[in-house]
Amino acid sequence: MVDEAETFQISGSRDVCFSAHGEKGYALAADLGTTTVVMELIDLEKGKILKEYTFTNPQKSFGADVITRVSWIQRTGVRELQRVLLDKMKDIVQSIPHPIKRMTVCGNPVMTHIFMGVDPAPLAMAPFACPVKEYTEISLDGFPFPVQVLPPISAYVGSDIVMGIYDVRQIQKDLSLLLDLGTNGEMVLCKDGRLYCTSAACGPAFEGGNMSCGQGAAAGAIDEFFYNDGIWNYHTIQEKEATGICGSGYMSLLALAVKHGFIDAGGYMEKELIFHPRAKLSQRDVREFQLAKSAIAAALVCLCRFRETAFEEIRVLYLAGGFGAGVKLQNLFDLGILPVYLRDKVKVIGNSAVHGCVSYAINQDRDVLETIIGRSQSLLLANNRIFSEQFMANMMFVQNDGK
Amino acid sequence: MNENIAQIRELLIKGKMNEINALVKEELEKGTAAEVILNDGLLAGMDDIARKWAEGTAFIPEVLIGARCMNMAIDILEPHLVKTEDSSRGTVVMGTVQGDLHDIGKNLCILMMKAKSFNVIDLGVDVSAEKFVEAVKQYEPMVLCLSSLLTTTMGNMKVVIDALKEAGIRGKVKVAVGGAPVTQDFADEIGADLYTEDAVQLADALVAYCG
Ligand code: B12
Numbered sequence: 001m002v003d004e005a006e007t008f009q010i011s012g013s014r015d016v017c018f019s020a021h022g023e024k025g026y027a028l029a030a031d032l033g034t035t036t037v038v039m040e041l042i043d044l045e046k047g048k049i050l051k052e053y054t055f056t057n058p059q060k061s062f063g064a065d066v067i068t069r070v071s072w073i074q075r076t077g078v079r080e081l082q083r084v085l086l087d088k089m090k091d092i093v094q095s096i097p098h099p100i101k102r103m104t105v106c107g108n109p110v111m112t113h114i115f116m117g118v119d120p121a122p123l124a125m126a127p128f129a130c131p132v133k134e135y136t137e138i139s140l141d142g143f144p145f146p147v148q149v150l151p152p153i154s155a156y157v158g159s160d161i162v163m164g165i166y167d168v169r170q171i172q173k174d175l176s177l178l179l180d181l182g183t184n185g186e187m188v189l190c191k192d193g194r195l196y197c198t199s200a201a202c203g204p205a206f207e208g209g210n211m212s213c214g215q216g217a218a219a220g221a222i223d224e225f226f227y228n229d230g231i232w233n234y235h236t237i238q239e240k241e242a243t244g245i246c247g248s249g250y251m252s253l254l255a256l257a258v259k260h261g262f263i264d265a266g267g268y269m270e271k272e273l274i275f276h277p278r279a280k281l282s283q284r285d286v287r288e289f290q291l292a293k294s295a296i297a298a299a300l301v302c303l304c305r306f307r308e309t310a311f312e313e314i315r316v317l318y319l320a321g322g323f324g325a326g327v328k329l330q331n332l333f334d335l336g337i338l339p340v341y342l343r344d345k346v347k348v349i350g351n352s353a354v355h356g357c358v359s360y361a362i363n364q365d366r367d368v369l370e371t372i373i374g375r376s377q378s379l380l381l382a383n384n385r386i387f388s389e390q391f392m393a394n395m396m397f398v399q400n401d402g403k
Numbered sequence: 404m405n406e407n408i409a410q411i412r413e414l415l416i417k418g419k420m421n422e423i424n425a426l427v428k429e430e431l432e433k434g435t436a437a438e439v440i441l442n443d444g445l446l447a448g449m450d451d452i453a454r455k456w457a458e459g460t461a462f463i464p465e466v467l468i469g470a471r472c473m474n475m476a477i478d479i480l481e482p483h484l485v486k487t488e489d490s491s492r493g494t495v496v497m498g499t500v501q502g503d504l505h506d507i508g509k510n511l512c513i514l515m516m517k518a519k520s521f522n523v524i525d526l527g528v529d530v531s532a533e534k535f536v537e538a539v540k541q542y543e544p545m546v547l548c549l550s551s552l553l554t555t556t557m558g559n560m561k562v563v564i565d566a567l568k569e570a571g572i573r574g575k576v577k578v579a580v581g582g583a584p585v586t587q588d589f590a591d592e593i594g595a596d597l598y599t600e601d602a603v604q605l606a607d608a609l610v611a612y613c614g
Contacts, residue, residue, distance in 0.1 A: 071554040124555045125502030126529045266418065267464050287462040294464075382504030383528070391507065392471045395464035396418075 018359050020047030026098040029357040030089070031160060032107030032115055033057060034066055034183060035207075037085070038354050039092055040361075044101070047362055053092050058084040059114070064209065065183060066110040070124040073114070082117045090142040103143065104361035106150045106353055108158035108184065116149055126382070128155035135369065150360070150369065154378035157197040161186050163356030164320050165195060165372050168349055172375070175309065176316040177300070177342075180353075181206055185296045188376075189303045195376040196307055200299030205292035207247045211285045213278055215244030222249040222279055224328075227256045232275055242276045248327040253281060254289060255331040258397045265397050290395050293337045297400045298390035299381055300339060304402065306379055311339040311402045320352045333399070340399040405435065408444040411476075415448030416461065418468035420475055427476045437483035445473050445480075446518050453515060453603040466602075467507065470514050491522035493613045496538045497548035498526030500559040505552035508582060508602070512548060515606040521613075532559070532566035539567065539576050545613055546597075548605070551582040560585075561593040577612065579605065 023044045030039045039053040059081050063069045069081060093100065105115060113120040113131060116138060122129040136149045150159035164178055165171055171178055171190050178188040185200040208214030208221075215221050219236075220243030226233040234249070236242050245253065253273075257263045262273060267290050273281040304311060317338065319329075329346055332338045338346070349355075360369065381387045394400060407426045414423050430440050452469045455461035495516055499509050506528045513523045524542055526534060539547055547567075551557045560580050567573040579597040580590050590598035597612075599605045 067554050071557075074555060074558070121555065125553060126504050266468065267462070283459075283462065287464060290462075290464045380504075388507060388510075389471075392464075392467040395468060 018042075018047040018362050020045060020362055023362075025101045026050075026096075027101050027361045028093070028103040029354070029361040030103060030105045030107075031163075031351070031354045031357055032085070032105060032111035033160075034108065034111060035060070035064075037088075038351070039089065040354065040358050041096060041098075042358055042361055044362055049358060055088060057111075058088050064204070066108065066120075067124055069114070070110060070120050073119065074121055078114055078117055078119050081114050085115060086140065086142070093143060100145045102146050102148060102361065104148045104150065104357055106159040106163045106357045108160055109152045109155055112149055112152065112159060123155040128380070130155040135366065150357070151373060153195075153197050153373060153376045156184075156199045156380075157186055157376075157378050160353035161188060161197060162369070162372055162376075163354075163360065164188075164318075164349075164352040165356075165376075166360060166369065167352040167356030168318055169368075171316075171318060172372075174315040175313055176318065177303075177314055178318040178320060178352075179296075179300070179338075180320040181296070182321050183207065183209070185299060187299060187303055189307060189309065191307050191309060193375060195372065196303060196379055197376055198299055198303055198379040198381055200295040200381060202292040202295040203288075205250070205288050208245060208250065210288050211245065211250060212282050213244045213280055213285075214250070215246055217246040217248070218243075220244070221246035222253075222275075224249060225253040225256055225275075227260055232273075234275060234279070242279050245279050250285075250289065251327050251331040251335065254286070254397075255328075255334045257281065259334065263397065267395065267397060290397075293335055294391050294394040296337055297339075297394035298387050300400070301390045301394075301402050302381055302384055302387050303379060305386055311341040314339075314342055314345065317342045317346045318352070319346055319348050320350065336394060336396070336398055336400040338400065339402055341401070405430070405439075405443075408435070408440060411440065411444035412448040412451065415445065415469050415472055416452050416455070416465060418465070418472055420472045423472050423476050424479060427479050431479070431483060437480045438485070441477070441480055441484065445476055449473055449514070449518050453518075453606075456601070457603050463511075466511060470511060473514070492520050492610070493546075494522045494524065494542055494544040495546045495548060495609065496524045496526060496535075496542055496544040497550065498530035498535065498538075499528040499550045499552075500556050500563065501529055501531045502556040502559060503551050503553050504528045505550075505582070508552065509548075509550040512550065512581070512602040512605050515602040516609060519606045519610055521606075521609065532563045535563045536566050536570045536572070539572055540570070544576060546577045546579055546609060548579045548581070549595075551580075551585060554584045557582075557584055557589065560595065564594055579608075581605065 025044050027042045037057050040049045041051040043050050062072045109123050110120045118131050135151045138147050140147055152158045176190050180186045183204045185202040189196045219238040220240040221237050222234045222242055222245045223237050224235045263269050267286050269283045333343055407430050411423055411426050516523050549560045577596045580595040587598050599608055
């Protein structure tokens with residue numbers, strides 16, 4: 001059964017219109033996130049989202065990150081993880097009173113492979129083979145319509161990123177960067193019409209994961225800190241009693257703590273900062289954060305150096321992901337995550353994967369999709385010398401100037 | 404002790420690469436033996452960092468930054484170092500297991516072992532069980548160190564241990580395993596001889612083992 005109150009959100013902020021072309025009927029678009037799955041019910045003729053369904057990926061009980069889930073599959077097979085997700089989606093499908101014509105699905109490579117019931121193990125280790133590289137149409141039990149699974153770029157850059165590019169087609173015209181700051185930190189450099197992609201497994205620190213008081217962006221999470229005249233203050237989501245600190249809270253806390261000398265440039269802290277019994281900042285948290293931020297900063301440098309592009313030359317930085325929206329951009333620069341030269345060039349684009357997926361479900365323009373894939377190339381960081389160098393250099397809380 | 408060398412030691416934990424390099428060059432020009440700069444400056448500094456790390460007052464970033472400075476300075480010293488083969492405590496072979504390309508932690512382990520005068524042979528990353536077996540036959544190390552950062556490739560550590568058994572050489576070499584997802588329980592389960600949480604403990608454990 002589906003629990004309406006808990007899992008369904010009626011689309012309010014989503015009254016965006018997508019260009020439609022007169023086809024009648026309804027379709028679904030789904031973005032399979034490792035943590036959260038988003039499904040959109042679309043009125044094809046109006047080019048509008050009728051309803052948005054958001055739920056926690058039930059595979060979470062098999063592990064928070066993709067690799068832990070893959071290791072589970074290595075022991076017991078892919079079926080069970082596939083089933084828990086499909087069951088949840090089926091419930092939603094059955095609750096929809098309209099006939100559905102098709103469902104379009106995107107996600108990171110591990111998620112889309114599990115969805116199709118294909119063993120994802122090769123994706124998670126060298127030499128990174130990708131079992132299903134092509135656009136695939138399947139029929140699934142309990143889904144009385146064709147299901148389109150969109151193709152990834154490589155074993156570590158998924159169709160969610162392809163949909164991000166598809167959504168912001170503008171990206172292909174300018175010398176630009178697209179960055180999705182989730183657990184995997186995917187990024188794309190667009191230069192001369194080519195798309196260079198990579199992912200820097202930074203871990204979940206930016207989402208509050210692995211932090212001593214970390215939590216998701218729910219009621220009670222501290223989402224911003226303030227420091228005035230020697231006094232710390234904070235704001236919690238929905239002004240509830242503090243229950244923890246979410247990603248944007250950590251960003252603002254660290255930026256302030258560095259700025260006011262509680263943390264030195266190397267990340268050293270004289271003493272733990274305590275704001276509330278459930279809101280502290282330990283030395284360990286700072287170190288965890290340094291690993292994550294350094295992975296992103298280093299990957300950005302590698303990607304740009306790979307195409308001999310200086311940060312100064314970049315015209316636009318598109319910041320995607322649910323995360324991008326809640327964070328004060330200034331913090332990302334102060335902490336040395338984003339290159340300082342891009343300060344005035346950021347465009348926050350929200351969940352571009354979902355947006356792109358809806359738009360594809362309506363327009364069905366395979367040629368555009370194939371063009372994007374054809375122009376894409378992915379860069380492996382694991383055997384990249386510059387990455388290791390930069391990973392160490394960017395541990396420091398200083399501006400990222402790409403040097 | 405020479406003031407510059409004392410300063411090199413202190414600067415290492417602060418990660419001041421340019422200053423360290425300048426001091427190293429200055430000392431070389433003055434005619435100070437490269438070994439003295441290495442041992443009393445760089446290695447002593449690395450030891451300080453390692454101790455602080457063990458105490459919990461320094462963390463991986465400092466260690467990495469220190470390691471980076473040290474590697475740069477060693478590049479300058481290298482041509483001046485006189486090779487003394489048999490001053491080593493023993494040979495260690497180390498690599499990251501097949502399927503895994505993470506090497507920052509492995510390199511740190513190697514650095515710490517080298518700082519304790521072990522002769523370390525680095526097989527790199529994505530190393531197959533066959534290659535590990537071959538290297539054990541070729542170098543006859545006292546210890547074989549396996550690193551893995553991915554839960555999906557941890558199982559390959561057992562594959563290596565099984566391959567050593569198969570080749571009839573398991574008894575000839577001690578096997579140490581480590582990496583973020585590895586635990587003592589896992590090490591016991593796959594029949595490894597040693598597990599430690601970090602690189603300093605590994606180097607210390609090997610010193611205790613090899614004398
Ligand atoms: C840097 C990094 C990378 C870099 C690696 C660069 C390089 N040359 O090593 C890049 C970006 C390439 C990368 C790629 C990937 N990564 Co990565 N990566 C990290 C990160 C951010 C830091 C790891 C690190 O270097 N730590 C610092 C070192 C010093 O610590 P350490 O390695 O643990 O080593 C210490 C100890 O473990 C011990 N030790 C290590 N080896 C040994 C051996 C012995 C014998 C002993 C005794 C001790 C010992 O001593 C060391 C020093 O004390 C972590 C996240 C995190 N916050 O930790 C993820 C992380 C390890 N990566 C992860 C993933 C998923 C990947 C990818 C699969 C992502 C992808 N889909 O592309 C790929 C896989 C590549 C591959 N096949 O290896 C996951 C693993 C999850 C899991 N459950 O296993 C992590 C945890 C991030 C996350 N939560 O998602 N990654």
